[in-house]
Amino acid sequence: MSAASVAEVEISKKALSVPPGTFRHTVLVAAKKFKSTWAELGKLLVQVRDEAKYEEWGHATFEAYCLKELHIKKQTALKLTRSFSFLAKHEAPEELQQQEFPEKAPAFEVVEVLADAEERGQLSPTEYKSLRDSIWSPEKSPTELKKEFTERFPRPPPEPPPESLQVRKLAQLARKLASELAGSRRVPNAVAERAAALADDVEELASSVTDA
Known part of the structure; x- marks a missing residue:
């Protein structure tokens, strides 16, 4: 059984223990079919989050509720609520009604x-x-x-890691190379010793580098 199928089964089991017609049950049903009606679930999750419904249902945080009850990861819940809020912000109520939103989106x-x-x-x-x-x-x-x-609308390139982190990684690589060279029978001792000395130098450099 796939992970998605397992999640659906777990959600169905949970739904059986929640009174039909309640808001909590509505969210569970929407979570089970959110692939086809993602905006409906996004709308409900915004309400759950903004009104702290998850606390009434025994969960400490919105993220914990999504994961434990709906089997939706934190990042997915964020994407759903943010995407729904985006459409709701840009579309006038009458336009949304004409589009049968959020059932169709x-x-x-x-x-x-x-x-x-x-x-x-x-x-x-x-x-x-x-x-x-x-x-x-x-x-x-x-x-x-x-x-x-x-x-x-391209994403900006990621920020380069701090110089101190870069040098520490280089030091780790240098030490790993020195260790592997020392353990190889085919590598002359002189070569392994030079690699070890280089690793010492890079490690010393890493310990002195600080970010401005």
Whole structure:
């Protein structure tokens, strides 16, 4: 049985112990089918988080509730709530009603890219309006749209690690090389000794390097 199937079974079991018609039961049902109705679950999770419903249900944090009861990881819960909030922010209530939102919504992976772009300051409300038709009435597949928007709103390159960390890693590599050379019968002692001396020098350097 796949991990997804196991999660569905566990959610179904939990749903049997929760009174039907309650808000808690509604969230469980939405979690079970969120692949097709992600926005519905995103809307419910925003309410669970903002109203601290998880505390009423015996969980210390929103993340713990999502993981233990819904089998949804912290990062996934964040993506769902952020993506729903993105659409709710940019769409007028009457427009959402016409789209039968949140039962029907643009592909999750597409909205996620746009929500991330807005969070980084790359997507303005005007830009969203210019491309909204392409996500609500798409002529391209979600995969194509995700690729297109990812290229249009690229993530900034990651920050380089601190110099001290880089030098420490080099020192570890130098020591590992010296150890492997010393343990090889085919490597002359002189070569292994030079490698060990080099490792000593790099380790000494690493201990003196500090980040400004």
